[in-house]
Amino acid sequence: MTRTILTISLLSLIFSCNWRNAKEAFEAGEKHFEQQEYSKAIAAYNQVLKQEEQHERALYQRGKSQFHLKKFQAAKEDISRLLEINNKSDSVHLLMGRIHYNLRQYDQAIEACDEAIKINSYYGNAYCAKALCYYDQEEYKIAYQHYSLAMEKQPYNWQGFYGRGMSNIKLGYYLDAAQDFQQILEIDPESDEAYYGIGRTRAIRGHYDEAIRFYDKAIALDKTNDMYLFYKGVAYENQGNWNEAMIWYTRSITLEKGNFMALSNRGNIYARRKEYALAEADFEEAIRLRTDYPVVYFQRGMNQYRQAKYRQAIKNFTKAIHLHPKYKQAFYYRGESYLQAGNRSQACKDWLKAGSAGAKSSDNYCL
Numbered sequence: 001m002t003r004t005i006l007t008i009s010l011l012s013l014i015f016s017c018n019w020r021n022a023k024e025a026f027e028a029g030e031k032h033f034e035q036q037e038y039s040k041a042i043a044a045y046n047q048v049l050k051q052e053e054q055h056e057r058a059l060y061q062r063g064k065s066q067f068h069l070k071k072f073q074a075a076k077e078d079i080s081r082l083l084e085i086n087n088k089s090d091s092v093h094l095l096m097g098r099i100h101y102n103l104r105q106y107d108q109a110i111e112a113c114d115e116a117i118k119i120n121s122y123y124g125n126a127y128c129a130k131a132l133c134y135y136d137q138e139e140y141k142i143a144y145q146h147y148s149l150a151m152e153k154q155p156y157n158w159q160g161f162y163g164r165g166m167s168n169i170k171l172g173y174y175l176d177a178a179q180d181f182q183q184i185l186e187i188d189p190e191s192d193e194a195y196y197g198i199g200r201t202r203a204i205r206g207h208y209d210e211a212i213r214f215y216d217k218a219i220a221l222d223k224t225n226d227m228y229l230f231y232k233g234v235a236y237e238n239q240g241n242w243n244e245a246m247i248w249y250t251r252s253i254t255l256e257k258g259n260f261m262a263l264s265n266r267g268n269i270y271a272r273r274k275e276y277a278l279a280e281a282d283f284e285e286a287i288r289l290r291t292d293y294p295v296v297y298f299q300r301g302m303n304q305y306r307q308a309k310y311r312q313a314i315k316n317f318t319k320a321i322h323l324h325p326k327y328k329q330a331f332y333y334r335g336e337s338y339l340q341a342g343n344r345s346q347a348c349k350d351w352l353k354a355g356s357a358g359a360k361s362s363d364n365y366c367l
Contacts, residue, residue, distance in 0.1 A: 019044070022051040026058055038065040054085050060092060067095065072102045090120040097129050106133045124154030131163050140170040158184045158191065165197050174201045192221035196228055199235075208235045226256035233265065242269050260286040264296040271303040279303045294323035298330050301337075310337040332357040339365065 019025035029044030045062035048055050063078035079096045086092070097112035113130035116123055131146035144167040150160035165180030181197035188194070199214030215232040222228065233248030249266040252259050267282030283300040286293065301316035317334035320327050335350030335358060348366035351358030 019047055022048045022055070025051075026055070029058065029061060033061055033065060036068070038068045041065045042069075056082060056086055059085075060095070063099075064095065067099060067102075070102070072099050075099050076103070087115075088119065090116040090123050090126065093119065094123070094126050094129060097126070101129065101133055101136075104136075106137055109133045122153045124150040124157035124160060127153060128157065128159040128163055131167075135163065135167060135170075138170075140167045143167045144171065156187055158187050158193070161187075162193050162197060166200075169197075169200055169204060174204060177201050190221060192218040192225065192228070195221070196225075196231070200231065203231070203235050203238070206238075208239045211235045224255065226252040226259050226262070229255060230259060230262045230265075233262065237265065237269070242273070245269060258289055260290040260293055260296065263289070264293065264299055267296075267303070268299040271299065271306060274306070276303055276307055292323055294320040294327060294330070297323070298327065298333075301330070301333060305333055305337055308340070310341040313337045314341065328354045328357055332361075335361060 019028060025044045025047035029041045029048065032038070032041035032044060042062055042065045045058045045065070048058040049062070052058070059078050059082040063075045063082065066072070066075035066078060076096070076099045079092060079099060082092055083096065093112050093116035097109045097116065100106070100109035100112055110130055110133050113126045113133075116126040117130075120126070127146050127150035131143040131150065134140075134146065135143035144164055147160045147164035147167060150157050151164070154160070161180045161183045165177040165184075168174070168177035168180060178198060178201045181194045181201070184191045184194035184197070195214045196218040199211045199218065202208075202214060203211035212232055212235050215228055215235065218225070218228045219232070229248050229252035233245045233252065236242075236248060237245035246266060246269055249262045249269075252262040253266065263282045263286035267279040267286065270276070270279035270282060280300070280303060283296055283303065286296045287300075290296075297316045297320040301313040301320065304310075304313035304316065314334055314337045317330045317337065320330040321334070324330070331350045332354035335347040335354060338344070338347035338350060339361070344365055348362060351362040351366065
């Protein structure tokens with residue numbers, strides 16, 4: 001262990017000694033950043049900042065490098081420090097907004113985007129970043145409004161069309177969504193995002209074969225996006241083709257180990273195949289990655305329900321309901337679990353909240 005640390009330190013020293021001054025280190029950092037060698041870029045910017053603590057560009061680029069490496073707290077520290085030196089840059093405020101967004105600090109992210117907009121009222125990307133915060137909080141109408149503002153300020157801002165299209169999907173305006181994605185293709189005929197978005201509109205309407213074809217176009221243009229693989233898996237699962245779905249969920253997880261939705265869905269297929277231990281392993285990992293995703297708690301509850309582990313199932317259905325208070329399926333199966341656990345009165349309360357799904361059970365047991 002000691003030898004490894006000494007070796008790393010020596011290599012770092014040799015590497016840094018290649019730069020005779022801050023100017024050379026900065027130029028090296030810019031080159032590494034351009035080549036997406038972010039760790040090397042950070043090492044170079046470190047040398048710059050040792051000599052010039054208030055070098056604004058080095059702070060900004062080091063923060064961006066940390067951001068690209070998903071080291072969001074480190075990025076936040078750099079950009080906070082930069083804003084103390086100079087708070088007049090719209091791009092710096094926007095980067096801070098994106099950092100807060102990735103830390104799921106939505107209020108702070110919106111404030112940072114607003115600061116960027118105050119400096120540059122035509123900054124379409126800042127409106128898009130602000131809209132994304134509302135989208136993630138399921139405030140789709142407000143997200144739609146801000147994406148529309150982005151396009152009003154920058155008519156050819158494809159991010160605005162994409163975000164508004166995704167908001168239209170959530171609002172149930174599928175034809176409008178498809179038109180937004182088609183607009184992107186007029187701006188950029190090779191847009192993987194547009195093909196993915198069109199695929200989503202086809203899948204929601206039950207045209208899974210068409211959806212898969214559009215996902216394939218998106219994947220051909222960008223093989224590094226795990227969500228394209230994930231939604232191709234969803235399309236196959238909705239067709240009842242579990243084997244193909246498992247292949248694409250697994251590819252998505254292999255590409256991005258943080259894809260908690262792919263883990264959750266793969267776990268659900270394992271559970272339906274009665275491979276309960278494999279299902280539990282996927283659910284556990286998904287929850288470790290994201291503790292506020294209600295679907296995984298529901299699916300984990302179903303895994304336990306199928307094994308007659310009703311008390312454990314109740315705990316997971318309850319967690320799903322806590323995160324999503326109108327989760328009718330969770331109410332229904334929690335009611336079924338309460339019945340099997342001997343608590344009919346609580347079961348009846350849950351079935352009432354489950355709506356039509358709980359009506360038959362309620363009629364049988366609660367009259």
